[in-house]
Amino acid sequence: MEKTKHKRSAAFWLCIALVLCLISCIGASLLQTDFGNVQIIKFKIPTDNGKWLSGNLFRPVSATAENKVPIVITSHGYLNNNQMQDISAIELSRRGIAVIAMDAYFHGDSSSTQYSYEDSGVIEGMGMIPLVEYAYSQLDWVDNTKIGVMGHSMGGSNTWNTARHYGRLYMQALEDAQAPGSDGGETITEEEQAYADSVNKVAAAFPTSSVRNTTDEVMAEIHCNFGTNFGFYDEGAYRCVNGDGDLHDAPEALAIVNSILPESEKLTDTIEIGKMYGDPANDTLRVVYNPHEIHPWQHFSTESAGYTVDFFTTAFQMENPIPSSNQYWLWKELFNCIGLVGAALLIVPLATLLLKVPCFASLAGEEPKKLPALTTAKSKAFFWGSWCLSWIVSWLSFIPIGKLDQYIFPSVTARGTSNWFPQPTTNFILLWAVFNGIVGLALFWLSYKFVGSKNGVVPSEMWGIKISLKDFFKTLALAICVFIGFYATVMFSQYFFQTDYRIWTLDIRAFTVDKLYVALQYWPLFFIFYLANSISINSSSRVEGQKEGFNLFICALGNSLGVIILNAIQYGTVFATGIPHWQEDWLRPLVIVPLIVQLFVAAYIGRYLFKRTGKVWLGAMVNTLIIVMMGVANTCTFLPL
Template identity: 40%
Template sequence: MSKLSKPVRLLFIGLLLILIGSIVANLLQTDFRRVRVKDFYIGTEKQQTVHALAFIPKHCTAEKPCPAVVTSHGWLNSGEVQDAASIELSRRGVVVLAMDAYSHGMSSNLTSDSGGTWGAMSTTGMGMISLVEYLTSGILDYVDTSRIGVMGHSMGGGNSFTTIMHYGRLYNAAIEEAMHPDSDGGEEITEAEQAYADSFNKIWAALPTGAAPRMITEASNPYKDIYANLGVLYGYYEEGGFGSSTGNAVLIGESKEALDLVNFPFGELRDAPIKYVEEGVFYGNKADRTLRVLYQPKTTHPLIHFMPNATRDIIEFFTYVFDLNTQLGPGNQTFLIKELFNFLSMIGLFMIMVPLAQILMSCPLFAELKGEEGPKIPALTPKSRKLWNIGILLTGAISFGAALLSWLIYDKIFVVATKPKAIFNAPTANNVFTWTAIMAIWCMFWFWINFKKDKAAGIRTDEMIGWKITSKEFWKTLLLAIFVIGGVYIVVWFCKWLFNTDFRIWTPAIKTFAPDKLIPFFPYLIAFFLFYLSNALIVNGAMRVEGMSEKKNLFICAVSNIIGAGLVGILQYGKLFFIDHNVLWGPQEFCSWIDPLVIIFAIPVLFLAPYMLRAFYKITGKNWLGPMVFSTMAVMILVMHNCINGLFF
């Protein structure tokens, strides 16, 4: 038997990592087959559809129904990011519906008259109210309709508040009608009228996370519309904490937010008001829905759904309010291990891309695309090393400045991004798109001006940069890229079908998607392709030098790629953690604290890029296939689980 070629061996290793990661992730996700995980779709108002990933403990039956929780992700995510709550609560006997909010994931997009994301959040809970109606309808005989909970992160926390207040308003309206002189009991509320009003209190408990407790003002008393046991989980290092009454995210103690939360059940001041709110202490009585609690785990906003300490609080809250009979303590958690195996699968997915291209190039159709890397640029002299380092630092500084500039201008350029049928209709992606476009222009300019100067001096040649390509080679390269990306997504769809898992680390993910999500994909691809093309030219045509080891060279390229975004992260979070408990950017009018966060999210992709671009360059001798494949994956990660407005409505 002949020995397998290196590309085939690498392909097998990558597929093996994917298989191991997906199998173990599935076992942990299903609590070793004690929980069923399946996709739910329900039709909702205005001809929309809500998708949820359902976690159903197998012991839940019509004879022994279980409590249920609807959980919602934040604006930048989709339902899978709620794994911590979904896995840990279902392990303890709770049915969990991890929803995709409207305009996210596999749910349909908002209609043209929804009032945008925030309008829909304040009226429909982005689909959460419809899911609660579905759960409480009695159609699922294994669900205890008297024990329904809602929770969610960030935007999902807002959805939770919207949902419980929706039912509270219905209850208050029924009570007001019952007290009308013309009602059955006149101004007295009859037993039947009270029972009718009580029928609207469908939520037993709610736990918004990453959303600050509401405050009572002269104009508004939000707690008068809440008739549910209520906990709020707000990170100790929340980036948006500067808007709180304390001036930062620390609310435990005597803050107005904390005191209003625990002292005004049903909007009425307690007989014995609490003077100092302690973290994790239950105030009130769950039996009459007056229980209130504030959690402040030491975590930032985007890490809430990824940190064991925050997950511990979620487990503790629902275990107590639902009277769960479980021997699993709050510290007994497996979700993070599951996430690590998702990451192992993601590593395997990126690992198969290059060998898949090599195997395809053994076919006659793509055989002419095979090539070898060109000569490296001459070894660095003291003078050229100095210029080399200056170029790296200058590009890093411009990347940092471009990030600030993008926050200032992207919502002015894409002012209609939240409107139906906008071309660039993923609002948060427009931030990264603007930054990427600026950097594509700079990198192209910097590369070519230096290349022409060095070529005139006889230091570099056309063979060193892998730029020249015929029209026939270009179209074949594009076709090969489509085949590679198609192969990758066959694996993604197969793992979703067989294991119901995806490929992720934290929030960046490669996952299945609704076909209509491809509509905004192509406009965003242009700038990303140009950026990664310029990045490939720099990595392979300007930074590949004689006398430097491949590992060291690639590491320098990777670090160079993240200087700008890394500096954003250091300044933003250095101030938050070590100076005054507030972020550097966010309180100003020109940007939101989310804008730097989105740039920071790009760091893993930017760090990986030189390794992938170099690998594709080595097998083709040109800098075209790598950018085609990698820019596609980068845009898919950015767009496919993000908020997308408009489309067909």
């Protein structure tokens, strides 16, 4: 009777999960296409030397060869992908500006490049320059006098490099036109000016979260309408000349504005934040925005989205009836988040139903007995002490253990290519995870040796660890089936609706074959961590006398608390002082923010699957496969071309 009840309950919750995923797909698709007014095309364009660029093209359906529209090429930041620029793409395209949201080289579904990471940025804008050329020459519905570029963080650097590239071409053309042997001699003819204008293919540039190294010399190479948006609390602001993110008196901001002012009018002390200097009609528009935001919030902000709209509609001299405060993107993100919830809800009922399939039926089992109640002061102290120690070690070890990546993975940490362990972010998280997995297993053994063995703990009846080799591989096969079912919904949403499941920096993205090759390298080592985690939650933390809901909550909280405290220290310091606690390593706490949710949910998945099988293994395997692939599919991959 109990098994039949579980099956019916599983079928019900699986239906709920799938309905949520479908609602997510439909809602997000309607909003990002402006209810049919924007066409989204997933593209893959070959470039030089066997490379390719991928991304999404947002085309207003009104755009034709007879009704040309402006276009903006936008680039995500380091360790991200094109979907992180959905906000700009949605808000610009619904206002009649087409958008190419690109995957930079080494990211998303784009290829690697023959250049180093740094050289690629300078030479090809990580793919932005080829896409400007593509939009200029291949899209007959684009007004190629109104091509804009923008990007966040690394994408901001790509924007700078692209604007400077075309600015240098423009200056070189004018210099050649003034040569004595040119058509007009030292006088620039109309034809020579027209040619110079034609090679300067960028009309507007808007880097965000990227102002470092902005000087008068750099701005002298910019010959287009130009603005920037930099967070007041940006974690990387300590690298600015003034050492903080306040741009009102920053030399970087002064250089931007002064680049179009005559010598007698140049500013010496401060600029007015948000003021539009210059004239967009002659490509001298300059503006600096400085919202009170942290680095990753700039691509999840209504204020910053409004600045993007204001800049490009002004730069392209568009009279748009939709005010910049009228925004759809947040509702679209909420629908994406519904998909996240649906995908998470899908895992346990799918596994439960698969346990009814004959080939997996033998894996179903009863939940083992709980550990004896905490009746003595010693047992209580050891239980809570172990719980505290687990997240304290997690918190304190993250930076020092993660920094060992420079010795264990030196090439990839230095942003060089490698066929093995080619993801710098995944590498330092891996080192931290393996270390904490080993510590967790050690704590488990010590807990049993000094407390459990003397207080009635019977491993064979309470742990759920022992498993035959045959059942181990059957469990692995079941976990793979759950993984396939989970990602089938993601592939479905991508293929039919051009959406996925996400909120801010937490996302589940469809992956390509190369990411599967990469994940295969990471899965075995991450399994150490998730197995230790499953043992901790199910074999040493389930005790008599604690309500199941409370026990499971403290297990989930213990999973995430180390990461929470790490980021609380980092961002508490940022908001208090304007600079991060960890400066040179400021990216490391930022990129593990999704782990707060992932590890919290992993505890619930691990416990529920433990109840269905009586073993720690299925939950550990499912969490390993899914959470690792979520990370692998969403970060930078330095595979050789």
